Amino acid sequence: MSKTSPEKVTEEIWMELPFTDKKYEISNQGKVKSYARSQKGEIIKGRDIGGGYLSIDCKVNDKKKSYYVHRLVAELFLDKPKEENEIVIHKDGDKSNNNVENLEWCTLKTRFATKRKYIPDYSEKFVKSCKASKKTSEKPQDGHDYFMYKNKYHRISDNGSCLFIRVNEDGKWKSLAIAEIILRDMGKLKPSKAHKLAYRDWDYKNLNKINLFWETQADKSTRLLEQRPLQLDRIRKMGQSHRKEIAQRKKDLIHKYLEEGKSIAKISRLLNIGYTRLYNYINENDLSAITQYSKKEEEYD
Structure with a gap:
């Protein structure tokens, strides 16, 4: 089948991908059909690999290979490029529009020199969408806050x-x-x-x-616990129930040090027991009377 120029394309034309053992076809509208599983063929959607470019996976010699859809359309339905290393561009800037009428071969130099020529409509739509999303000094009336x-x-x-x-x-x-x-x-x-x-x-x-x-x-x-007194009380009780009891050896030393007149602060340092914990233990066990001597020692410390 002879290649058709973009100007003469009026209907969808299908061509076999020659390197796939007649298992795949592609049309001049950028559609791809696979005969790998069905004799009638099924359309392959392809996947977006970024920027809107579509790619398909084909089995070639029992190995999976990926191909750009726009490149395949150009190679089969456009005239061969005049120079080597030419690329395929989308005239309207829409990378998902792989219709042969929207594709063209060009060099990188030409591409960058004429970039604006090929995407005026696409850019205009983009600018309109940007304008709609710009921050404004007037409050929009669209139902949002x-x-x-x-x-x-x-x-x-x-x-x-x-x-x-x-x-x-x-x-x-x-x-x-x-x-x-x-x-x-x-x-x-x-x-x-x-x-x-x-x-x-x-x-x-x-x-x-x-x-x-x-x-x-x-x-x-x-603040949360203050607003929930029952929960605060439960946590405090939980803390008390999980409090580790002071070892008997240390209890004996506490009695000894209190009788010697040592202060609670000093006993706390000597036995490595928290001051509050030690203070509570003394009060809970009615040992506070013994601490009267500690006041005298604190005066001399």
Whole structure:
């Protein structure tokens, strides 16, 4: 079958891929058909390998090989390139449009010199979509929520833990929590890396100024337990039940040191027992009377 120029293509024409043992066909519209599993043939969709370029896998000599669809169409339906190392370009810039009318051979030098010539329509659509997504000084009326930042409205996003906006600063896109922006405008900067955004009513969607502040994880845990006294009491009891008992040898030494008049602080250091733990042990076992001598020692320490 003779090759057909793009201007004369009026109907879909199929040609065999000569290197695949008559198992594959390709059309001048960029469609690929496989006869590997069916005598009637089945259309192969191909896969996007990036940038919109489509690729197909064919078995050649029992080995799988990948081929660009636009390259196969050009090799079978366009005249041979005039020079070596010529590439195939898409005239409208749409890499998924592999119709032979949209393909052309050219050198890299010609490609870069005439790049704008081949993608005016595609670029125009791209520019329109960009204009629609630009940040604007007028609040869009599209049913979505927006936040004013640096005199422009930014669409609000929700990740389940905070409300944020996407901004481009110094050529880099980044996410900014709205609560942090509000606190920063109030002069309340983040104290340290350990501090996180916090909400007094636990509702991250409530961006009222009095509802926002900074807190550490420890502060958050304490605040949470204060609002749940039963849970706090249960945790304290759990801590007491899991507290390791002081060894009998150390108990004997505690009695000895107390009788000698040593202070609780000194006994704590000598026996490597926490001061609070030692203090509680003394009170729980009615040993506080013995500590009257410790006060005298503390005066001389």
